[in-house]
Amino acid sequence: MRFFLAFFFSFLLDAATQAQWWKVQTSGLDTNLRGVSVAEMPDAMGAPVPVVWASGSNGVILKSIDEGKTWKRLRVTGGDALDFRGIVAFNASTAYVMSSGEGEKSRIYKTTDGGEIWKLQYTDKRKEFFLDSIACLSETLCYALSDPIDGKFLLLKTVDGEHWNPLPNGSMPAALPGEGAFAASNTCLAFSGGDEIYFGTGGPVARVFHSTDSGRTWTVAETPIGSGKPSAGIFSLALGDDNRIMALGGDYKDPGRRYRVAAYSLDKGKTWHLAARQPGGYRSAVAHIDYGEWVAVGPNGEDFSNDYGAHWKHTDSLNLNAVTLLDIFTGWAVGPNGTIARFVNHDQYEIHDRHPRRHQKPAALDVADSMKKVYSLTFFGFCLGRKFFCGGCHAKSFKLQS
Numbered sequence: 001m002r003f004f005l006a007f008f009f010s011f012l013l014d015a016a017t018q019a020q021w022w023k024v025q026t027s028g029l030d031t032n033l034r035g036v037s038v039a040e041m042p043d044a045m046g047a048p049v050p051v052v053w054a055s056g057s058n059g060v061i062l063k064s065i066d067e068g069k070t071w072k073r074l075r076v077t078g079g080d081a082l083d084f085r086g087i088v089a090f091n092a093s094t095a096y097v098m099s100s101g102e103g104e105k106s107r108i109y110k111t112t113d114g115g116e117i118w119k120l121q122y123t124d125k126r127k128e129f130f131l132d133s134i135a136c137l138s139e140t141l142c143y144a145l146s147d148p149i150d151g152k153f154l155l156l157k158t159v160d161g162e163h164w165n166p167l168p169n170g171s172m173p174a175a176l177p178g179e180g181a182f183a184a185s186n187t188c189l190a191f192s193g194g195d196e197i198y199f200g201t202g203g204p205v206a207r208v209f210h211s212t213d214s215g216r217t218w219t220v221a222e223t224p225i226g227s228g229k230p231s232a233g234i235f236s237l238a239l240g241d242d243n244r245i246m247a248l249g250g251d252y253k254d255p256g257r258r259y260r261v262a263a264y265s266l267d268k269g270k271t272w273h274l275a276a277r278q279p280g281g282y283r284s285a286v287a288h289i290d291y292g293e294w295v296a297v298g299p300n301g302e303d304f305s306n307d308y309g310a311h312w313k314h315t316d317s318l319n320l321n322a323v324t325l326l327d328i329f330t331g332w333a334v335g336p337n338g339t340i341a342r343f344v345n346h347d348q349y350e351i352h353d354r355h356p357r358r359h360q361k362p363a364a365l366d367v368a369d370s371m372k373k374v375y376s377l378t379f380f381g382f383c384l385g386r387k388f389f390c391g392g393c394h395a396k397s398f399k400l401q402s
Helices: 002-018 367-385
Strands: 022-026 033-042 048-056 061-064 071-074 084-089 095-099 107-111 119-123 131-136 142-149 152-158 189-192 196-200 207-211 219-222 232-239 245-251 262-265 285-290 293-298 301-305 313-316 322-325 331-335 339-343
Touching: 033 095, 033 322, 033 331, 033 339, 048 331, 084 131, 095 131, 107 131, 131 189, 142 189, 152 196, 189 232, 196 232, 196 245, 207 232, 232 285, 245 285, 245 293, 285 322, 293 322, 293 331
Parallel strands: 033 084, 048 084
Antiparallel strands: 022 339, 033 048, 048 061, 061 071, 084 095, 095 107, 107 119, 131 142, 142 152, 189 196, 196 207, 207 219, 232 245, 245 262, 285 293, 293 301, 301 313, 322 331, 331 339
16 A cells, blocks of 8 residues: 555656646737736635736736736836836736836836836936846835946835835945846845845856845855856746745756756755756746745746755746746746746645645644645546546636737
């Protein structure tokens, strides 16, 4: 019996990774989407449902309030030429969007009326100013990261949701010549709790900057992620359980190379370890599903890890730039040509009970919980035999509303 359960569990995990984890909902729009955010809004009965925002080149901002079945195009006045590489949404009404580019091409806008009107909140005329990522802890507390100016990375902060100010960076370690951050997926900047800030870099080295006090003081650590070129380094950071941090990247000009693409830290970024089995190439974004499970996306496919990032398995072959997850069932990824894909969780033993993503892993699962998972897996085995399937949600056609 013990051998059977071990074999069966292994079989289901292999079957899950062989199945497709992403279902394309739309493509064909003239934009390279690099920003995606999902929040919740109440439906007619007051139950929470997802609202999805996406952004990209050619001034494109999209929103869906029906889980991706239809998308509404939103416009920023005078922003048709901007490259909106980051977006952070809180509901169907409120969102920030960030454009990237030299100087005044980097901007931060905010809407509070669902995207009908966008107010410009920040820009900078200096040529070195280049926004890479925007992230928020609340509707009023947000940070934005720029490439180095005068030898140090620039971090902007708002505490009222209206006014942005540069943080003092006197205690921040200097950037190395040619070191920068990547505005590929709006995920090179990450938070842990209310005070800890992380951001990843690339170029001559792949480093992680870390502040434990909201940006007043900083430390920096080198990682084994591939670097040494302007096109290589850390493109994405994500935080998980038990002080774990995941860093993914590589060389975007050599996307098929699996060399030093993924690394993880067990001690809040002080030391780093390469994944024993690397993803299938350069990966621009990573997201935490639950417990030890992670997903990564990139131009030549997607990968899944169920052992805290130590080993990665290929799942899909879509060209995607960015990913966001609301919980273990609900997520979206975006890419070139207006591609938007929905996350399909094939880890079936957790899909029988919809709940928000749990952030804390218990120190040890008790026997009863372990047996519940075994029974769930066994039941799913009978479902497989009888051709019954329980899976993620699949949306249908794409309709663009003007």
